[in-house]
Amino acid sequence: MKLAGRLLLFLTLILCGASMPALAEVENAPGANLEVSLITYGPGEIYWERFGHDAIELRDTVSGEEIDFNYGTFNFDEKNFFINFARGRMHYLLDAEPTTDEEDYYKQVGRSITRQRLALTPDQAAALRDFLFWNLRPENVGYNYNYYADNCTTRVRDAFDRVLGGGIKTRLTAMPGGMTYRQQTVRLMSAQPWLMLIMDLGLGPYADQPLSAWKESFLPEELQKNLRTVTVDDGHGGTRPLVQSEDILSPNRLDVPPTAAPDLRMPLGIAGLIFAGLIVITWRSAKLAYALLGSLFLIFAGLSGLLMLILWTLTEHHSAWANANLLLFNPMAFVLIGTLWHARRHRQPSRLANGILIIQLAALLVALLLHLLPGVVQQNQPWILFALPCWLALAWSLRQSKVSG
Incomplete structure (x- = not known):
C-alpha cells in the first residue's frame, strides 16, 4: 500500500508539473515575445450563456505556449453561495488555463470563437502580463460581480485600458452606444420568452439610461466591435488600429440572437386587452371563471410586486431598484382576491377594497404621467399597456357588484 501510494503521488506530481511550463514560459517571456489577443466566444443556448463570454490570450511566440485569462469563474461551494447570489x-x-483547453468546450457546443490580435508594444504586453499574474494571486483573484458594471467583459476591457493609459475609455466614452441595458438584455434573452419577460419586468430605470460605447462594452460582442474603432500610437508620430488582425477560429453553429430588441408593446398590449375582455365576458356569463381569472391576475400582480420590493429593499441588484412597475403590480393586490370571490355573489366590496382600488387606479395614472417628465424614465410602456385594461376591467366588475348589491 505504501508503494502504491508513492507511485500515485509521483504520477500526480508529474501530471501537475506538465501543466506548469505554459504558465511559467508566458510569465517569464520578454514583452517582445508576447502576442496579446482578445478571444470572444459567441452566445450559447443556455440562458446564462446568452450574453457570450471572452478572455485575454497571451502567447509566447518563441515557445508557442498560449494562456487564456478569463474573469468568468465562480465557486458553487462558496459558503452561502445561493443566498449571496x-x-x-x-x-x-x-x-487561467491553456487556450486549447478553454476553446475545446466552445467548439464542442457550437459557439463561435474569434481572435483579435492587438497592437501592444512590448512594454504594454509585459505590463498586461504582469498585471494578470498579480491578479491571479489568492488575495487578488476575486471580485464582486455586477451584471452590467463589473463583469467578466468589463474586467477584460479595463485590463486593456489600463496598459494603454486610458486610451480605450477616452475613445469609447465619446461614442454613443446603440442600445440600453434593457434593450440588450431583452434582445439576447428573446430565445427564452418567459425568462425575457421576467427580466424585463424586474429591471428598473437604471436599465434605461443612455449608454456610451464604453458602458455598452459590458457585452463581449460589443467590446469586440468597439475595439475595431480604437487607434494607438504607432511609435512614429502617427496612429494605427489597435486590432491588428481578426480571425474566426471556430464558426457559430447555433441560432444567432436578433440584431434589435423585440418591441414588447404590441404583444403585451394585446394580451392585456384579451385578459380584460375575458374578465368582462365571464363576469356576465360565468362567475366562477371570472373569479378564477381575476384571482390569477391578482396573484401575478401581488407576487410580482413582492419580488420587486424585495429586490429593491433587501438586495444589491441595483438594476432592479426603484422599479416603476410597482405602480402597476404590488402586494396590495392580494387583499382584493377575497373581494373578487365575494363579487361573484354580488356582495359589495369593503371600504378597504374600495380604497385599494382607488389607490391602484391613481398609481396607474402616475405611471402614465411619469412618461411626460424629462430625463431618464423607465421604459415600462409594455407593462402599462398590459396592466391598464386588466385593472380597469376588474374595477368595472367590482363596481357592478356594488351597483347590483
Missing part, C-alpha cells in the same frame, strides 16, 4: 453579492474569480 440572490442578494446580489456574487463573487467571481479570474482563471
Whole structure:
C-alpha cells in the first residue's frame, strides 16, 4: 500500500508539473515575445450563456505556449453561495488555463470563437502580463460581480485600458452606444420568452439610461466591435488600429440572437386587452371563471410586486431598484382576491377594497404621467399597456357588484 501510494503521488506530481511550463514560459517571456489577443466566444443556448463570454490570450511566440485569462469563474461551494447570489453579492474569480483547453468546450457546443490580435508594444504586453499574474494571486483573484458594471467583459476591457493609459475609455466614452441595458438584455434573452419577460419586468430605470460605447462594452460582442474603432500610437508620430488582425477560429453553429430588441408593446398590449375582455365576458356569463381569472391576475400582480420590493429593499441588484412597475403590480393586490370571490355573489366590496382600488387606479395614472417628465424614465410602456385594461376591467366588475348589491 505504501508503494502504491508513492507511485500515485509521483504520477500526480508529474501530471501537475506538465501543466506548469505554459504558465511559467508566458510569465517569464520578454514583452517582445508576447502576442496579446482578445478571444470572444459567441452566445450559447443556455440562458446564462446568452450574453457570450471572452478572455485575454497571451502567447509566447518563441515557445508557442498560449494562456487564456478569463474573469468568468465562480465557486458553487462558496459558503452561502445561493443566498449571496440572490442578494446580489456574487463573487467571481479570474482563471487561467491553456487556450486549447478553454476553446475545446466552445467548439464542442457550437459557439463561435474569434481572435483579435492587438497592437501592444512590448512594454504594454509585459505590463498586461504582469498585471494578470498579480491578479491571479489568492488575495487578488476575486471580485464582486455586477451584471452590467463589473463583469467578466468589463474586467477584460479595463485590463486593456489600463496598459494603454486610458486610451480605450477616452475613445469609447465619446461614442454613443446603440442600445440600453434593457434593450440588450431583452434582445439576447428573446430565445427564452418567459425568462425575457421576467427580466424585463424586474429591471428598473437604471436599465434605461443612455449608454456610451464604453458602458455598452459590458457585452463581449460589443467590446469586440468597439475595439475595431480604437487607434494607438504607432511609435512614429502617427496612429494605427489597435486590432491588428481578426480571425474566426471556430464558426457559430447555433441560432444567432436578433440584431434589435423585440418591441414588447404590441404583444403585451394585446394580451392585456384579451385578459380584460375575458374578465368582462365571464363576469356576465360565468362567475366562477371570472373569479378564477381575476384571482390569477391578482396573484401575478401581488407576487410580482413582492419580488420587486424585495429586490429593491433587501438586495444589491441595483438594476432592479426603484422599479416603476410597482405602480402597476404590488402586494396590495392580494387583499382584493377575497373581494373578487365575494363579487361573484354580488356582495359589495369593503371600504378597504374600495380604497385599494382607488389607490391602484391613481398609481396607474402616475405611471402614465411619469412618461411626460424629462430625463431618464423607465421604459415600462409594455407593462402599462398590459396592466391598464386588466385593472380597469376588474374595477368595472367590482363596481357592478356594488351597483347590483
